[in-house]
Ligand SMILES: Nc1nc2c(ncn2[C@@H]2O[C@H](COP(=O)(O)OP(=O)(O)OP(=O)(O)O)[C@@H](O)[C@H]2O)c(=O)[nH]1
């Protein structure tokens with residue numbers, strides 16, 4: 001019998017059955033993955049692991065390798081832990097890099113609920129919310145809309161009503177760090193054994209929520225150094241356990257799962273198409289002569305507001321790109 005703490009969780013009988021078939025291998029969960037080095041949680045112990053030669057050999061794309069969130073069957077030897085199998089995934093959150101569909105990147109797996117966080121005051125965008133909703137439904141997880149900063153909510157904006165109008169089937173939860181209902185409503189959906197991931201723009205309060213749910217996170221995020229071909233690789237936990245024994249995935253990839261070119265082009269394909277026939281290639285669609293976008297607004301084909309949200313998204317995207325570049329540079333420096 002393989003006994004691990006993951007088995008105390010009664011939520012997925014199928015998964016347990018599947019794992020039993022690999023007896024005497026042990027059931028573990030991937031909590032970090034970096035350049036072929038994995039960290040797994042095995043009986044509440046964090047250990048390094050690597051994939052078996054067979055898995056490596058048979059893999060044809062990224063999907064065949066373990067990702068954060070995967071339940072895996074491992075063999076624990078004296079000084080190595082080998083991952084032999086990945087259990088069936090019930091959801092896969094992936095990101096396709098712009099232009100290259102073949103280059104999909106798995107962000108995390110086995111997420112039961114995606115908490116789409118959006119602030120009720122600044123940076124509010126229904127279109128972004130719709131985009132996040134579709135990403136979530138596509139992953140196989142259940143989206144929940146978590147509205148943050150209720151203390152800063154101005155009812156005159158009617159943002160709450162607007163959210164309900166696009167939520168289509170997703171639960172809407174209101175939170176605030178400072179006033180009622182605080183995180184009480186959110187806590188009612190955090191269930192033992194379930195896995196949650198938070199997505200949303202920078203600054204909406206994701207870390208604040210995670211810290212609240214985990215409580216002791218600060219002590220958990222210590223880096224675990226690992227020497228690999230002379231390089232120092234820092235790996236830390238990207239999957240946390242809450243006080244209530246639920247799991248929360250928080251990876252850099254999740255944080256970067258914001259908007260990219262592809263999203264922008266598909267959400268605003270009308271504006272992008274019009275823009276191609278503007279007189280100037282670099283038309284900003286402001287006051288330039290021969291601007292087809294402005295013309296379309298004048299003819300009532302698109303609204304001013306739509307152009308405004310398009311521009312906001314463009315700015316946001318440029319900002320994210322800069323931030324990502326900075327992070328990459330930092331990482332490069334760190335790994336030298
Ligand atoms: N007024 C108010 N401020 C909040 C609330 N929740 C979070 N904040 C503040 O908003 C700021 C950003 O919060 P974070 O939790 O760091 O946001 P984040 O989404 O994790 O941001 P990134 O790490 O950049 O992705 C912090 O100063 C928080 O204290 C809230 O409910 N009300």
Ligand SMILES: [Zn+2]
Pocket residue numbers: 275278279283284285286288290291292293294
């Ligand atoms: Zn133009």
